[in-house]
Amino acid sequence: MIPVNEPLLTGREMEFVEECVRTGWISSAGRFIEEFEAHWAAYCGMQHGIAVSNGTTALQIAVESLNLKPDDEVILPSFTIISCVLAVLYNEAVPVLVDVDPSTYCLDVAQLEARITPRTRAIMPVHIYGHPVDMDPVLAIAKRHGLVVIEDAAEAHGAEYLSGHDGPSPVWRRCGGLGDLSTFSFYANKLITTGEGGMVLTNDGTVAERLKSLRNLSFRSEQRFLHTELGHNFRLTNMQAAIGVAQVERIDEIVARKRWMGQRYTERLSGLPWLQLPTEMPWARSVYWMYGLVIHDDTGMDAVEFAQRLRAEGVDTRPFFLGMHEQPVLLNRGLFSGEQYPVSERISRQGLYLPSGLALTEGQMDHVCEAVRQVLS
Ligand SMILES: Cc1ncc(COP(=O)(O)O)c(C=O)c1O
Known part of the structure; x- marks a missing residue:
């Protein structure tokens, strides 16, 4: 894995x-x-x-x-x-x-x-x-x-x-x-x-x-x-x-490597129509801490199913955060009652992140991209 x-x-x-x-x-x-x-x-x-x-x-x-x-x-x-x-x-x-x-x-x-x-x-x-x-x-x-x-x-x-x-x-x-x-x-x-x-x-x-x-x-x-x-x-x-x-x-080396990894994932995964890849705004230099994917609603697949299918291909992932207004411990304290944050809700449901650690090899990244492609084909 x-x-x-x-x-x-x-x-x-x-x-x-x-x-x-x-x-x-x-x-x-x-x-x-x-x-x-x-x-x-x-x-x-x-x-x-x-x-x-x-x-x-x-x-x-x-x-x-x-x-x-x-x-x-x-x-x-x-x-x-x-x-x-x-x-x-x-x-x-x-x-x-x-x-x-x-x-x-x-x-x-x-x-x-x-x-x-x-x-x-x-x-x-x-x-x-x-x-x-x-x-x-x-x-x-x-x-x-x-x-x-x-x-x-x-x-x-x-x-x-x-x-x-x-x-x-x-x-x-x-x-x-x-x-x-x-x-x-x-x-x-x-x-x-x-x-x-x-x-x-x-x-x-x-x-x-x-x-x-x-x-x-x-x-x-x-x-x-x-x-x-x-x-x-x-x-x-x-x-x-x-x-x-x-x-x-080693921070300069680490940042350069992480930026390279993020860009490499983007090159390999762009073109797949069902995915939203991480953005980099013109005013930003992202370090792609974790490389997140948001899978489109119209695939009929949510992040839980996507993660299970990637796991079957040998790829571990983590789900996106769950919005603060959807946390039972906070709702039970009377916070955020009835509040809705549609973007947060959608990306929580549809988002996960791929292996992104510094120790990841190029071969492993290729395997991950192939697995994503397989699951979505
Ligand atoms: C945005 C953000 N803030 C705070 C924290 C908390 O850091 P720690 O786990 O070191 O307490 C994290 C942990 O991942 C985080 O992602």
Whole structure:
């Protein structure tokens, strides 16, 4: 079976982890933590990185740093992982959904402003499957309404956005360097992995200090065991950061490989009339984190059946996210009752992603494409 993802740890990961073990720096202090934070923040064009235990806790403390009050609202896409909604709910605020764009599967910016109310405090755009959100209009709307933008870049390491693309001097900027705050996941299926791990990025030194305190039980620098705020243990270990530093050394190679893989899949699969392939907007350089296929309704096949038939051909896949407004746990809490987001609903039902990991060989990619062709013939 060709797996959806296998991590590729072919750089200095082992050497750096060995150093942690040899020197005894195995916990959450040590040189690799700071190096990882500094390297990743610089790569994304941000000043401060705060490494945490995973992408969900990164979102949680990013939202916490906004000091929201109950009933304050955060706008986010319906089509995303539950971590985004959890981060809002754990801060006792209210998640408000927007449907997604039918070609990028990212938050539909044309529908965004209509969701703003006097209680809106922040917008959380999510770069889905490695393709950037159209950030210019998001940032313009946020500025007009005095809102904070938390970019969830968990799936978009190294993806780039042509900032100012409708203006006179557009510039390519990396995802994770576009909002007020951004968050990453370094789970094993991500472009950069630390096994489990995450990071928040910001340009604001005061916010960075607060985030460092929140991840570490809110110890205070002046008097260690005096607490004035409820904190968390969201620390990353030096050993995980050691893997991260080795991974970041190879980021250009990783991004180039992922872009090549995405383009190769597109070349091989385009022309099949029943499929929607991932797009790449002219203002975007996608990293094709996961190569998604949306199968047309008129095939009479949904993603579950498509996945079963691919599995029979030796190809493993994963279903697309299920919209937040279709989650029993959220509906049971009285959230999103009666709300409908047609694009999100359709792609959840009809979408899956193909094996996309860095360890995938060309031969395996050919096998996957042949299997897709077979199933659809
Ligand atoms: C968009 C997005 N945000 C947040 C997360 C959460 O990251 P983690 O699994 O590291 O908690 C993920 C995980 O895949 C994700 O895809």
